[in-house]
Amino acid sequence: THNTVFHYDFEHFELDADSKKFYNWYEMIDEENRKDQWASGNPGFKLSKSSAKVEEYPTIPVAEGYEGYGVKLETRSTGGFGAMVNMRIAPGNLFIGTFDVANALKDAMAATRMGLPFNQKPLRLSGYYKFKPGKVFQDRGGKEVPGRVDQPDIYSVLYKNTDAEGNPVVLRGDDVLTHPNIVALARISDAKPCDEWTPFNLEYEYYGEVDKVLLMNYGYNLALVFTSSIEGASFCGAVGSILHVDQVRIDCEEYE
Numbered sequence: 034t035h036n037t038v039f040h041y042d043f044e045h046f047e048l049d050a051d052s053k054k055f056y057n058w059y060e061m062i063d064e065e066n067r068k069d070q071w072a073s074g075n076p077g078f079k080l081s082k083s084s085a086k087v088e089e090y091p092t093i094p095v096a097e098g099y100e101g102y103g104v105k106l107e108t109r110s111t112g113g114f115g116a117m118v119n120m121r122i123a124p125g126n127l128f129i130g131t132f133d134v135a136n137a138l139k140d141a142m143a144a145t146r147m148g149l150p151f152n153q154k155p156l157r158l159s160g161y162y163k164f165k166p167g168k169v170f171q172d173r174g175g176k177e178v179p180g181r182v183d184q185p186d187i188y189s190v191l192y193k194n195t196d197a198e199g200n201p202v203v204l205r206g207d208d209v210l211t212h213p214n215i216v217a218l219a220r221i222s223d224a225k226p227c228d229e230w231t232p233f234n235l236e237y238e239y240y241g242e243v244d245k246v247l248l249m250n251y252g253y254n255l256a257l258v259f260t261s262s263i264e265g266a267s268f269c270g271a272v273g274s275i276l277h278v279d280q281v282r283i284d285c286e287e288y289e
Contacts, residue, residue, distance in 0.1 A: 037153050041160075041257075041281040043104050046094050048087070054079050055090045058104075058127065070149055072130050077137035077144060078123045081111040091125040091261070095277065099161040099230045103279035106261040108167055108183070110272045121175050122272060124265025128258040130203075142207040142266065148254030150194060153285035154243055155255065158189050158219040159234040160281035164226055164261075167271025183271035186263040187233060188220035189283065193247070194254040202254075206266040209256060216241050216253070230279070257283070 045067070046058045055075035060068045073092040078085065087093070095105045106125025115121050120141060129149055136144040162185070170181040192214040196202050204212050210220075219235040247253065259278050262270025 037285045039153075039283040039285070041283075042101060043094065043098065043279060043281075044101050046102070049076070052076075052079060054083075054085070054087060056087070056092070056094055058094075070129050071127060072132040072145075073125075073127045074123055074132065074137075074145065076132055076134040077141065078109065078111065080134070080137055081115045081118075081120065081123065082109075085109075091123045092127050098277070098279035100280055103277050104259070106185075106259060106276040106278070108262045108265060108270045108272055108274040116175065119173060120268050121171065121173070122262065122265065122268055122270050124260045124262040124270055124274070125276060126258065126260040126265065127278075129256055141268075142205050145206040145209075145266070147204045147206070147209045147258060148190070148192065148194070148256035150251035151191065151253055151255035152249055152251050154248060155189065155191060155217065155219070155237050155283050155285050157234060157236055157284040158187075158257070158281070159232065159284070160187075161230045161232055161279050162187065162221075162224065163228065163230055163275075163277040164224055165228070165273075165275045166226055167273030167275075170271045171269065173268045178269075182226075183261075183274040184263045185224050185274070185276040186221065186258065186260045187224065187235075187278070188218065189235075189237070189255065189257040190215050190219075191217040191237065191243075191253050191255050194252060204254070204256060209258065216243055230277075255283075257281070 058071035166183040261276040
């Protein structure tokens with residue numbers, strides 16, 4: 034038997050080929066072959082704040098990770114244009130999936146397409162984080178919510194990637210935690226402000242049986258999501274909230 038462990042160390046990134054404005058992350062399968070499986074809201078931020086410098090984007094690499102490079106996710110203001118379309122903040126986010134930039138302003142939730150096909154049964158999600166909340170938590174309308182302290186979110190879901198008719202299903206920002214196709218969830222529940230790298234170790238909670246044959250044939254998608262504002266998808270949060278993540282692992286079930 035062997036236990037498969039997926040390592041996400043965030044050492045591989047590059048400037049976006051078209052815009053040269055923001056970073057994209059990728060994984061190396063071996064020395065030659067890469068896998069583009071990470072997406073962020075950075076391309077959407079570019080639409081709302083085209084004057085921003087590379088280091089002013091919500092999701093950027095930092096040299097001071099837990100080990101090697103890490104990722105810095107910061108909730109940013111989208112400025113006058115963002116206020117106009119009622120999308121005042123852009124949380125730092127990084128997720129396994131794709132970002133559909135054509136939809137970003139029309140329907141931001143639909144633009145974040147969470148998860149890619151996966152053929153293992155995940156058991157644990159672990160890694161390291163640091164978090165510092167921004168000073169003022171605001172609602173979608175930009176009004177301060179007194180007493181509310183922003184929180185980050187780290188979670189992963191395994192879900193069936195077809196519906197009853199066999200049509201493809203990809204979860205989005207608005208249903209990634211609630212969709213009936215979800216079979217397992219691992220989610221941080223006690224993320225507190227911390228200046229030092231802090232370990233997290235989360236168990237996947239299963240809501241139903243996993244069909245082994247379907248799983249082996251990539252009939253499930255795995256999503257893994259990091260965000261600097263827990264309600265950032267609905268444009269609520271604190272500008273200046275900063276989440277760092279690094280050295281993330283997903284341990285999967287041993288099989289014969």
